[in-house]
Amino acid sequence: MSENRGAFSQRSQQMRRPPLGRGPLGGPGPMGMGTGEKARDFKKTMATLFKYLKPYRVSLIIALFLAIASTVFVIIGPKLLGNATTKLFEGLVGKIMNVPGAGIDFGYIGNILLLLVTLYVISAVFSYIMGYIMTSVAVKVTYDLRKKIAEKINRLPIKYFDNKPFGEVLSHVTNDVDLISNTLNQSMFQIVTSIATIIGVLIMMFTISWIMALVALFIVPISMMLVMLIIRRSQKYFRQQQDFLGHINGHVEEMYAGHNVMRAFNGEEKSIQKFDGMNGELYKSSWKAQFFSGIMMPMMMFIGNLGYVVMCILGGILVIQKTIQVGDILAFTQYIRFFTQPLAQAANMINILQSTAAAAERIFEFLGEKEEVPEPAKPVAIPNLSGAVAFRNIFFGYNPAKTIINNFSADILPGQKIAIVGPTGAGKTTIVKLLMRFYDVNQGAILVDGVDIRELRRQEHRGTFGMVLQDTWLFNSTIRENIRYGRLTATDEEVYTAAKTAYVDQFVHALPGGYDMVLNEESSNISQGQKQLLTIARAVLANPKILILDEATSSVDTRTEILIQKAMENLMKGRTTFIIAHRLSTIRNADLILVMKDGEIVEQGNHRGLLEARGFYASLYNSQFETTAADVGQG
């Protein structure tokens, strides 16, 4: 990935939500309490997510059992250890008191320790198996979701992507899916084990001493309140920090992107001044956010220590009164630590769950989007297509409320050339999109050889068209494979022939590796003109009956432009062609000119007829080719 894309995708990611701050070992780190966004319908989303987990329910139940079992085993530990300590203490006291036959009962202690070793080992094994199962499930669910999203991309109507930035879809595949994966992998069972720990510890504490247990319980509301207090604070500052970070990033991007202009207008001082203002604000919110999120851990540690001390004093007093044993103090000091840990993480976990739900909701929404109109039940096939195209009273608008093509009709004979002209941004590609059935007309029909294109199978219909657009699309593979993309079954020989027709062969041999040269990820290792020739070769190989060409060759040098022109002429021979025209010669030779302005077809006819009509075409033509511009300096 280029740094460029990296930078921007990272930024958009940040804008949408703060980094989750997973710790280096994969666990949620201490910084993990950002301003988590929330799902609109938490329950429904979770229900859907659980549906995805259904195939794994046996594994999940086993994992759940293992999680609880492993927790329980660990929780038994301190109590048994306490017993061993008590025994140790009793033996010792007896010995000092010179009680006859007194001594430390190593047999008893040894047995307890052996039992504990067994428990701990089993617990570790269970915990590992649980982790193993969960990570397998998480990874498989992730794989499934990604696959579904990828397939969905190909089934959605192109229209869907009009309002949906690619970055967002991309973030479904990466960020959103990752978040779900992480939650399944860690947080979900962390919640289970936390609950099991709290309940288990409570039971153990009550069996030892109800007084001490009750005192320990006091810690819960205190720590909860503290946590809530801190979180509310820190979230506020986190949001602020995120905002100011956004502002400052925006300013930096703007200034770096417009560096030349900034310099040309001596804007350095002004820019730095603005930056300083933002930077100061960022600093203020940043340290506060950092500080408040940072005191979470010490606070919880403080509560833990407080509990520890209280348990020591209270336990000591109770021991004197012979209510509990010495070992019980030890057990309690350990339980109190078990107890505060899940409480400290509770807030974090809620945040994680919420952002997971939000991510899942975005994915499910995407997967639930309406797909392309289904294929006709009885598709018509056209053998030996001639290439006649007819528009019959078509109406169309990207937004149904605002039609931009109103009652347009035209008959095009096989082999004719249709030029589409108009200023930049006039919507010249609309016709292309309708022809290819990327969009369906609102009313009327487009016919190919007299057949409504909606009665054809989409695949078959699109197969009769060849498309060479200005926005060349090549992928990260060899030149040969990129050409072969036009017809996957083509032999190497056929690829070379097509390459010759499209003048690719001429430059390919000068490239390192020739046809085997791998285009890099941005296809920036060949020139724009060469890219265009490659897409022409691809269309040649596809050998379509009907062609759609974009003549625009804005960033191509003169010589290559001539090659492209020639290659296009080769390609057009004997085919019905729709050309997004920029060249006068093309326009004048066209059988039909469609003039577009602001998205609408405003005029149609041939060159002579349109000039005589003295309409938009005439003024367009005149302004471009007659008013000479460089009078500018002649005043």
Add this chain to the structure above:
Amino acid sequence: MLKLIKSLKPFTWAIIFIFILLLGQAMSDLTLPDLMSRIINVGIQQNGIENVAPTAIRSSEMSKVLLFVNSTDKSIITNDYQLLDKNSLSATDYDNYVKLYPDLANGPIYKLNTTDGSEISRLNTIFAKPILIVSYIESGAADAALGQQIPAGVDPFVVLAQLPPAQLETILRRADSMIASLPESVIRQGAVSYLATEYRAIGIDLNQMQIGYMVRIGGFMLLLTLASIVCSISVGFLAAKVAAGFGRDTRRKIFAKVENYSNSEFDKFSTASLITRSTNDIQQIQLVLVFMLRIVFYAPIMGIGGIIKALGQDASMSWIIAAAVMALLAMLGIVFVIAIPKFRIIQKYVDKLNLVTREMLTGLMVVRAFNTQKVEEAKFEKANVDLTKTTLFINRIMVFLMPMIMLLMNAVILLIVWVGAHQIDAGSMQLGNMIAFMQYSIQIIMSFLMLTMVFVMMPRAAVSAQRISEVLETEPSIRDPEKPVTFPAGVKGLVEFQNVGFKYPGADDYILNGISFTALPGQTTAIVGGTGSGKTTLINLIPRFYDVTEGNILINHTDIRAVTQHDLRDKIGYIPQKASLFSGTLESNIAYGNDNLHDGEVIKAAEIAQLMDYVVSSEKGFDTPVAQGAANLSGGQKQRLSIARALAKRPEIYIFDDAFSAIDFKTDAALRKALKSETGNSTVLIVAQRINTVMNADQIIVLEHGLVVGQGTHKDLMNNCKVYQELALSQLSMEELA
């Protein structure tokens, strides 16, 4: 990297303070287990009796004890104790004392008369053995203790008191040698249990004493806990301030630096990379810095402190800690050695998955046009499977870590209990010390665990730090001269290129070579040529976005490198190919080059740039907001706004870099007419793709491969310049060119 570390200099004191606070926190945290061990050892086991030296002892008992004390020690004891006797005390004193020691009514009592810690500990050693001997004799083990038959029914002390000093001495020595074989803790415990009986006899409330001791130690623990959190919150506060401050300062340094970069540095780093370095990288460092300030200092302090403390409890068990730490490091080492290379592979697969998805999205139409959805899905499937497999592998290793670490810690505890139990049995350790040792071991292991996390984090932070340092260490290649001159008055806007050659820094080939021409005020000079011929490069040399490699560029007969960049750019109105506008309003953009613009001038610039239609049709007029990247304006509007901005500056030299491409033809014509009158006496340089744009220029310079291949008017060039003809023919038909 050094520069970056130097940036921390203003925070030196804060960092030192953080270190001290962390030290304080660690001391508090480390003292807690120690105190807990005292609660168990003294509070519970010794009934709250801290010292072997009695605080009060009946005179009768004292005389028994003194039997076994040599004469020097005896005098120390008599010095430190005060005899309380009913007869010699005043009435009020007696009333006070009898409350404390009810047995005073029955006989005189010795009271400890010093609070000096060292004196008491001296007394402790003096008293320990004699008290133990006395307690043995009293418990009926006199024979064993003295190695001498004492007749039944006879008070052994009376017998002993009557013995001649020499005989007493031998008995004493024998008892001493017997006791010497006992471990210190047993002596102590024995003495303390004697004291408990004695205190009870005096009538001291032992229960209250015990609870009082616990509350005292407990209170001390609470204070320490409080101290610990105060330290830790202060550290958090300082660390947050230092990190955020460091972030702020570094961010500013980088930004200010980059603002003065020339295009060469932008090319070197790429704009996107500079953005990441100024934003994300700094944010990264800031996060890591907080973590470092809090953990990296704390972990070693805790680790070392824990080791010292643990050794203080009992050195003989230290091998357990060493073994545990080794086991931990070995475990982490193995996992990381297996996992870290895979992490890199995962990153590669994630990139691949991103790439494939991106290709699917950017190629939406092409994919459907060629019906190759299945091909794309297969590509995605491969990337997905690769990623899934590797992730699964890594995760299965990583989930191994947590249970193992837990198991290790638990094993350490069990081992300590087992070994500790034997030590206690042998009397070389007390129960409380064992428990404290346990807690120190856990603290030590935890600090090692924290340190390894730091090592995992470090490489990532180091990359960011490196990237930031690179910017800080790169000086702008174009700087103002040390003694700048000013432009002479009189001439306005005369641009001369004298044999200019240019190549990009580090490149082998010249982009421009031997370029010489003069652009006169009041005239239009056009530069044409194919893509890559060097047109834009040429005009970028005028505002010094780059410096010439050879030759000179003069403005008003002055070399542009001799004046300040500020003065130079004041003379130039630059309209770039891609209209870069800044967020703000229409007005703020027009007035960007000239803050002191009055409304009339803004309107005039907008009128000439054909922008008034838009301004008038917008609800907020000139206050219409311009979004970042001017996303709310069309391409044509952006270019017109960019032209208005240059016009508002009223410069001597205009540079249009293919600036009309997005403006529709009709507006274009109107714009040109208006521009003609405005730019009257200025020098106009136009770079153009379209021949028709330049046909009427006073001078056309034709570039190819960085060389001037034609210079003259349209007519001249049509006759004598092949490149120009070719260019023209590809765009226009013969009759139009005539």
